[in-house]
Amino acid sequence: MNNNMNKKMNMNMNMNNNTNENTAYNKMELMVCAAARELQDNSTVIIGTGVPCAAGMLAQKTHAPNLVLFFEAGGAGPQLPTMPVSVGDSRTTQRAIMATTMLDVMEMAQRGLVDFCFIGGAQIDRYGNINSTMIGSDYTHPKVRFPGSGGANDLASLCKKTLVVTNHDRKRFVQKIDFVTTPGYLDGPNTARSREAVGLPRGTGPYKVITDLAIMDYEEKSFCMRVISLHPGVTAAQVQENTAFELLFAENIQQTAIPTSQELHILREEIDPLRYVIGR
């Protein structure tokens, strides 16, 4: 959620080799647009700063005008004039429905009122478990200490569909994460440590992962990560090369729709004119 360990300086590559559309876009813009399209109108989402926020705002300004945005510090239903730098700053309550408490938002999620959430982290495994706590083999002596759960464990435990937006490389997409900060499908279905067995609410869990290479979901039986869409110019082999565990591939892999000129216009002119997210 509200950490920035993913912040890697991406060059603004022009990924567009596609000749049937004249619009040039970068990786970040493609990821924001893909994330926005996952969010439905008249649904609720808990967002963080950065990409999730840009995605939520873009969804509102395109297909989902009545998407309700929540921030974990208590901002509920704002009409964001600009992107916050903190999930608890005053932007998160601008023209909001409520300025409430952290627990109120968490309780709503626990009650089953929140459809989507976004989570980030340093490592993710095939079941969508996420590490944002530490790198190393000894908890008491971390090689690298990260912020910890923040609200991530809460949101991924309680919201219906968990989305992850991140860059795609072998350091992130690992065989085994060093610390399970936030639950994905844990050890997978029908194990002693499935979501159901540990007591997590029914109808919750990882939903999709959007990276700079592809879009993945989780296969219905194994709950393992599966590639369902490749970004223009990206091959399946390339996605596997950048993943340290074996990915599943859907039978009919789609090509990710590129950003429309309308989406790009809104993103660049209205949502992120100073290029805080899309300029990364």
Added chain:
Amino acid sequence: MVNQTTNMEQGIGENFRPYHLDTHREQIKNKKYVNKLTTVSAAITKYVTDGCYLATGGFGCNRIATALLHEIVRQGKKNLCFSGHTTTHDCQILVAGECFDRCDVAYIVGLEARGLSKMARKYFESGKVQTTEWSNAALAFRYKAAAMGVSFLPSKVLLGTDTFKYSAAKITICPFTGDKYAAIPALSPDVAVIHVHQADIYGNCVIRGLNNSDSDLAKASKHVIITTEQIVSNDEIRRSPWQTAIPYWSVDAVIPVPYGSYPGNMEGEYFSDERHLQEWLTAEQDETTYRAFIKKYILDTKDFYEYLQLCGGIERINQLREEELLIKRSSP
């Protein structure tokens, strides 16, 4: 790789502040209806003692009690136990003084979208701090439980993860449904430091915008120190009592500190000073520069006003006010 959680029934993290209902009930809150105005240094001297359990109000960089935090560093308080409930700049300030050696972690060492604090990371990686893991909701439930006067609350967070394993939570079964829950133990800090928009001399507080967990925290804590943007009359409080977020009977000390959340954001008043926060993060890249920075801004300043003056004073606040009101935009 850390040993991954099996279906364990109990976290192995230490509960730094075990909660006992009767002891908690017997703690005397400052129920006196008296003038509680004091100074920052007197309040810290009196209520923050070495080794005590400290919690900060607000949300890391938003509505934080900067003056009190600087004073804790200036007075060289040590061996505190710290509640890392979305602590960002507040954590960064206390790290500068190496003030704590135990921490209940929900969110530490980062400043959200601004990046990670190198020095805070180094401090937590040094082995100088014993940690127990939680999540934002878990720590908020811990305050809520103590505020309610119950020794735990059941919740569906933490379950099945290493966050649970390194927490001090336990698994409990609902006596009605047989459903599994994480039992989240109550937490009653010794001292909470909270910055508010308005308070009267007795300690009745108005918070505009996000409360975060502060009403619960004030009720849960043994002692509460308030800094306020503005002192208002008691009549003002009584004219709109629905706005009172913290009542006087929870509060021990009140200090007017206008612009007291700087360099943090104060809802409706001024935005966070992103420039100064970046300077801080940059200074952390080098040990010598960092020490000089902390000396200049905290150790060598006599109080918060001197710090604010060094950072551009009222003129800077006026710019941040324009940003807050979206008159001028230089932050995202």
